[in-house]
Amino acid sequence: MKRKTLTQFLIEQQRGSAALPAEVRLLIEIVARACKAIGHAVGKGALGGVLGSLESENVQGEVQKKLDVLSNEILLEANEWGGQLAAMASEEMETVHLIPTHYPKGEYLLLFDPLDGSSNIDVNVSIGTIFSVLRAPAEARGREITEQDFLQPGTQQVVAGYALYGPQTMLILTVGTGVFGFTLDRELGSWVLTQENIRIPADTKEFAINMSNMRHWAPPVRRYVEECLAGKTGPRGKDFNMRWIASMVADVHRILNRGGIFMYPWDAREPTKPGKLRLMYEANPMSMLVEQAGGASTNGLQRILDIEPAALHERVSVILGSKNEVDLVTQYHHEAG
Ligand SMILES: O=P(O)(O)OC[C@H]1O[C@](O)(COP(=O)(O)O)[C@@H](O)[C@@H]1O
Numbered sequence: 390m391k392r393k394t395l396t397q398f399l400i401e402q403q404r405g406s407a408a409l410p411a412e413v414r415l416l417i418e419i420v421a422r423a424c425k426a427i428g429h430a431v432g433k434g435a436l437g438g439v440l441g442s443l444e445s446e447n448v449q450g451e452v453q454k455k456l457d458v459l460s461n462e463i464l465l466e467a468n469e470w471g472g473q474l475a476a477m478a479s480e481e482m483e484t485v486h487l488i489p490t491h492y493p494k495g496e497y498l499l500l501f502d503p504l505d506g507s508s509n510i511d512v513n514v515s516i517g518t519i520f521s522v523l524r525a526p527a528e529a530r531g532r533e534i535t536e537q538d539f540l541q542p543g544t545q546q547v548v549a550g551y552a553l554y555g556p557q558t559m560l561i562l563t564v565g566t567g568v569f570g571f572t573l574d575r576e577l578g579s580w581v582l583t584q585e586n587i588r589i590p591a592d593t594k595e596f597a598i599n600m601s602n603m604r605h606w607a608p609p610v611r612r613y614v615e616e617c618l619a620g621k622t623g624p625r626g627k628d629f630n631m632r633w634i635a636s637m638v639a640d641v642h643r644i645l646n647r648g649g650i651f652m653y654p655w656d657a658r659e660p661t662k663p664g665k666l667r668l669m670y671e672a673n674p675m676s677m678l679v680e681q682a683g684g685a686s687t688n689g690l691q692r693i694l695d696i697e698p699a700a701l702h703e704r705v706s707v708i709l710g711s712k713n714e715v716d717l718v719t720q721y722h723h724e725a726g
């Protein structure tokens with residue numbers, strides 16, 4: 390079988406009905422190259438001195454791991470000089486990163502969670518990088534980009550994707566024409582198309598949630614999970630399985646491949662926060678991928694991609710995956726008022 394590389398795939402997307410702009414193609418190639426470098430560092434583990442924590446905390450008050458910072462630096466450096474970007478924003482940086490004046494600038498904005506699943510780094514469990522591309526507002530062209538320019542709903546994303554550093558290194562991508570999966574050929578160093586048009590089944594018997602927070606959940610989430618746990622003899626009439634990897638990339642990857650529902654809902658531990666996960670770096674790109682694969686994604690009441698962000702590091706409650714299950718949890722939230 391003839392192998393198709395990421396470059397070939399992107400050129401097809403450029404020439405085809407998607408008419409992917411050349412700058413976006415280049416931008417994706419650069420992000421993919423940076424992910425390859427991160428994957429390489431991940432693979433070295435203790436031998437590369439990349440495990441463990443730093444003294445520093447990020448803007449959200451979370452202790453930074455060495456790999457959080459290294460991955461952030463790799464993505465910044467790789468993308469600074471390409472000429473496609475106006476600015477970048479990251480989970481690990483307090484505010485936006487402008488393209489230095491001596492580099493050419495473009496009209497796109499890149500957002501990323503450089504290393505997702507930080508608690509799994511030191512225990513050799515799958516982790517990843519999540520990214521999203523927006524266009525700078527037309528009126529921002531020619532002036533300095535501000536945080537405000539990034540505050541666009543997820544529906545405006547031009548590209549969304551993630552790299553998964555697991556038993557295989559993979560890149561999962563959408564440019565709005567379905568979801569495609571690439572596997573890194575580690576000998577040749579190239580991304581090879583291995584999954585076309587990924588679809589999430591509408592029904593599932595598998596849910597993913599951190600069960601240790603059960604006592605803090607809101608009633609609609611508790612109702613849904615209790616009904617799953619009741620199994621065959623309960624209201625759902627079937628037995629459910631549960632998975633929780635604690636790396637959103639890995640949990641979403643499983644859902645893209647065999648269905649399921651993923652939830653990180655609001656809970657009463659920190660009642661003023663809408664959720665743990667970040668809208669711009671995690672929820673929006675994953676929601677675009679999931680919707681492009683035929684699934685659904687809400688915050689319990691509203692489609693995540695429709696949320697008008699108010700802040701760069703905004704948090705959000707996330708319920709995504711197999712459409713019929715997400716619709717049911719969303720219905721329970723509406724019923725609860
Ligand atoms: O440890 P918990 O509370 O189960 O949270 C796990 C969740 O936190 C995250 O690790 C947050 O991402 P970061 O590692 O980028 O902070 C998600 O990937 C994952 O779904």
Ligand SMILES: [Mg+2]
Pocket residue numbers: 502504505506637671
């Ligand atoms: Mg994350």
Ligand SMILES: [Mg+2]
Pocket residue numbers: 457480502503504505506507
């Ligand atoms: Mg992270």
